[in-house]
Amino acid sequence: MLAGGCDSPVRSGWSIGEPMFVPRTAHGAYVFDERGRRFVDYVMAYGPLLFGHTHSALTTGLDELVRDGFVWGATHVEEVRLAERIRGYLPSMQRLRFVTTGSEAAMSAVRVARAFTKRDLVLKFAGNYHGHFDLALLDAGASAQTSDARRSGIPDGVMRDVAVARYNDLDSVDALLRDREGTLAAILVEPICANMGYVAPLPGFIEGLRERCDRFGALLVFDEVITWLRLGVCGAQGRLGVAPDLTVVGKIMGGGAPIAAFGGREDVMAVLAPDGGVFTGGTHAGNPFCVGMAHRVLDLLETHPEYYTQMSALAKRLAEDIRTIFAERGLPYAVVQHESIVDFKFRAGEPNRNYDDARAADKGLHATYYRAMLERGVLLPPSQNEVMFLSTAHTIEDIDETLTAIAQALSA
16 A cells, blocks of 8 residues: 555645546546546646657657666766766756756755855755755645644754745845855755746846855755756756756656756866765666656757747647636636746736745635546646646647636636
C-alpha cells in the first residue's frame, strides 16, 4: 500500500477535498481514466510535457537508447555534449552537473552557494517551490503548503538559516536582511513563478535581487525547473535579461524523464569535488537513457521552432475567450497568459503579485470548478496553486471544447 495512497500529495486531491484522479493511459493532449473516458489534459505532468503524451519523436526506438545500457555509473560523451548544448542556450551555466530531480538540483545549488560564500543564510520567497528538501519547504508553493515546520520534520537549525520574503517586494527583502547582509549566502528565487499560480516579476524586482547579491557578496540562484524550455530555449533569464550566478533546471529537458541539472559560474562550480571539497553525486546522474531523451527534446525544438508560436497562439486564444466568458457574467477574475501557460484564480482584482494574493483566492469555489470541469471532460491540476499547461498536441478543437466546458461549469 502507498503511504497516503499516493507518491506525491497533490495527486491525492487533498488540497481541494476531491477524490484522486486515476489515469489508465494517455496520448497526445488526452488522458483516459480506468473506464476509458477521455479528458483534455492541462496538467501535462505539471509542465514538462511540451509535446503532449507519448510524442513519437520521444517514444519511437527507445531500444536504441538502452541497447548499450541505461545506467553506467560513468561519465560519457553524450553527457558532455548535452552540457554543451545547455550552455549554448543558458550561457550563465558555464559549468553544470546533472542530477535526477529538481529537488536534488536545488538542494545542490544551495550547498554550492554556501560553500562558495562560506555563509549560511539563504533568502527565498513565500509561494516559490524548490522541491522537498528541508529549506525549500518553508512557506512553499505548489502542493507543499508547509505551515508547521516542526510537525513537518524540519529542524530548528534549518529555520534559523533561512529567511522567507514576499515575492515582488524588495522592501520585504531589505527588512529581512537588515543587519544580516554579511551572512547571506544566496537568494533563491523562481524568476517567473508558476507554483502559486502564474506570477510575473514586477519591473525592477529581479534586477533588485541581482543588485543586492552583488552588493552583499551573495549569489543569485534561479530555479528554472518550470520556466526553462516552457518559456523558450533561453528560459526566464533570457527573457528578463538578468544573469544568475547559479541556475536549476529539471525534467522538462528530458520530456518528463527523470533528469535535472544545476550549474553556473565556473569559479562557483569549482567548489565541487573532485576540484573542491563539496560532494554531490548519484549513480543515475547523467545516465545515458535520460541524456538521450534530453537530446531528443532539444532536437525536436531545434527542428520545429514554430512549436512555441503554435502553443502561444492556442494559449492566447484560450485566455482571451476565458476573459470574454468572465466579462459576460460580470466575474472580476484576472486571466494571465504567457507562452503556453494560462492561469486565473477565484480572487477579484488584478493578477497575483505574491503568495498573499494567491492564498486569498476562494478554495471552495476552485474545488467546485475543478469538479465541474472534470465532469465535462477537462482535467485541471487538483490544486489552485498550479497553472494550466498547453502542449503542441493541443488543438483548436480542444480549446473550443474547454471553453464550452468553462461556460457550462460557471453557469452551473
